[in-house]
Amino acid sequence: MLILLVDQVLKFWIKTNMAIAEQFPMISDWFYIHFIENEGMAYGLKFGGEFGKIALTLFRLVAVVIGFFYMKKLVREKYHTGLLICGALILAGAAGNLIDSMFYGLIFSASTRYEVAQFLPEGGGYGTFLHGNVVDMLYFPLFDGTLPSWVPFWGGEHFIFFRPVFNIADAAISVGVIAILLFQKRFLVKKTEETHPTVETGAIVDDRQQVM
Known part of the structure; x- marks a missing residue:
C-alpha cells in the first residue's frame, strides 16, 4: 500500500504540475524528474497499437487479481519473508500502472508540451476507460557522451546510459523480480514450525539424584 500510495501521489503531482518533456534536476546531472507518458508497457515499451x-x-487487471490471491496463499503457507516483500513490490507496481491505464484517461485532460493537464476537466478526460497513458518521470542519464571509436558497432556515436524513463511502479516490479531471481534458493521455501522436547507430566523424580 505504501508503494502504491507514493507511486500515485507522485504521478498526480507530475500530471498536474508539468508539461510533457519538462524536466528539472534532482541530483547533479545524473538524476532528473522528466515527464513523459507511454501507452504501453514498462520503460516506454509499446505493444500492438490500440488493440x-x-x-x-x-492483462494487468487479471495479473493483479491473480497476484493478490496468490500473495494471500504465500502468507497463509508461511513462505520466506523476503519472498513476501518481493511479491508485494511486484503486486503494488502492477496495480500502480493499472490505475493509470484504467482511469487516467477519464480523470485528466491531455498533457502536451505547452499545457499542463487538469484534474477532472469540465469537458471530460483525454481518453476513455482502459485507454489511459502511464505516467513516467524518473530519468537517470548516468553516462551521457560519445563512445570510444574502438567500441564495436557503436564506436564514435552519442550514447546515454540509462536512457529509459520509468516510474515508482516500474522500479518496484524490477526490484521484486531481480531479488527473487538472485535469492530464489532462500526465498522459495516454507517456514517450518519449530518443535521443542517436552517433559512428561506426572513423572516420578528420584530425590536421591544429585547434580554433579
Whole structure:
C-alpha cells in the first residue's frame, strides 16, 4: 500500500504540475524528474497499437487479481519473508500502472508540451476507460557522451546510459523480480514450525539424584 500510495501521489503531482518533456534536476546531472507518458508497457515499451493497449490493460487487471490471491496463499503457507516483500513490490507496481491505464484517461485532460493537464476537466478526460497513458518521470542519464571509436558497432556515436524513463511502479516490479531471481534458493521455501522436547507430566523424580 505504501508503494502504491507514493507511486500515485507522485504521478498526480507530475500530471498536474508539468508539461510533457519538462524536466528539472534532482541530483547533479545524473538524476532528473522528466515527464513523459507511454501507452504501453514498462520503460516506454509499446505493444500492438490500440488493440494491444486494451489487451495489455486487461492483462494487468487479471495479473493483479491473480497476484493478490496468490500473495494471500504465500502468507497463509508461511513462505520466506523476503519472498513476501518481493511479491508485494511486484503486486503494488502492477496495480500502480493499472490505475493509470484504467482511469487516467477519464480523470485528466491531455498533457502536451505547452499545457499542463487538469484534474477532472469540465469537458471530460483525454481518453476513455482502459485507454489511459502511464505516467513516467524518473530519468537517470548516468553516462551521457560519445563512445570510444574502438567500441564495436557503436564506436564514435552519442550514447546515454540509462536512457529509459520509468516510474515508482516500474522500479518496484524490477526490484521484486531481480531479488527473487538472485535469492530464489532462500526465498522459495516454507517456514517450518519449530518443535521443542517436552517433559512428561506426572513423572516420578528420584530425590536421591544429585547434580554433579
